[in-house]
Amino acid sequence: MHPIVAALKHHKTTVILVVLEIALTCAIVTNALFLIGDRLGTMQLTTGVADNELVWARSSGIDDDATPASRASQTAADLAALRGMPGVKAVAMVNSLPLSRNYWSTCLGIRPGGDKAARVCNLVEYLGTPGYVGTLGMQLSAGRDFLPAEYVDYKGSNDPPPPVMIVTQALAGRLWPGQSPIGKAIFLGDKGQHAVHVVGVVAHLLNPSITKYQGVESGFLWPVRSLAGGMYVLRTTPEARDAVQRDLPRVLDGVDDQRVLTDNHSYVDTVKDYFHDDRALIWLLLVVIGCLLALTALGVVGLSSFWVQQRTHQIGIRRAIGATRRDILHYFQIENFLIVTGGIALGLLLAVALNLLLMKHYELPRLPWFYLPIAALVLWALGQLSVLGPALRAAAVPPVVATRSV
16 A cells, blocks of 8 residues: 555645645536436425326406406306216316416414414415315324315315314424314414314325425415316316317316316326426436546546556556556556545545535535445445556556666
8 A cells, every 4th residue: 555655645736626626626526416316306296196196277358357256156167078088087167286386375373362573484275166176185193084064165265264183294393283183273463363273184185386485385275166267177087188188178168168268287297397397407417427526537538548658667666566457447446446445435424515615505405424435335336447447558558668768
């Protein structure tokens, strides 16, 4: 080991430049791998609904100032027509869907009396007409679905809320940790005068948008009779989904040809569209990682090849006094390992510093520790693979080279 370190001291500038190159690569690759893993993890989240069976549409042109009775009548006519389509298993109207980006948010009180300190805000309101829990394919983990009599007219925070609600399991754990939420009350209104009781819990239901304010699952469900400007959601058989989406505009026009259909999508496409930017970022980061690793590998190959050329006579002398090809090979591999290890040690510190910078300015989560050894292993493997060619050429130098004049 000592001869290797002593030889490196004679090439300090070159070694420092390679170490800095490896350190920079390590810092960027570590954080890029973390960002890729974070995005892939988000993309694999369970939406909580029957993704492959849903089609949704939204229309305009219906009087949003209509009375609750006339709106309910219009909604009932639309739903009846949609329910009669071949392949449709259930239909409902909702205000939003997971990952649809459109949402309402509100604050809930977890103690009576309008205590501001007991309010939990930035919670997502999901509203739907009768049967929408089953239509969307949500799975209850506790409690029950809404009863027909519990659906009421509700247009927003200015109206008295429905008497009951269903919460997500994540929200229940946040509001009542370690307790059953069934039967628990939350309080709405400026003075907390409206008590609403939890009757059910859905296992999963992603938010319409995953942000630092709403998080991943912070929603609850209201039962309403009708919705102004809501989304028609149809649950179909998988094989009929595309046909239902194609024929849906014609069916709605048959009920009211004055409307304009502003949206008509399969829910699978909605999810795909939501994660479009994430997929683009992943590919960009993969290209960046590939380029950095390639440049680092070229740097190691170039340095090792240069040193082999410089030390050809020395290698021949070592071979002449008894060093084997394996000894020469191991010499360059160990030398490379020491250089790469120095770069990795500095690079891991830079990776943590870069992550702290990203956390501060771009609100990214903290870098999990296990990404550090992953990046280290990648760079160690890259270093050994890169030095292998020059090391094999060095090991092939014959002892007779020692007899030649320098």
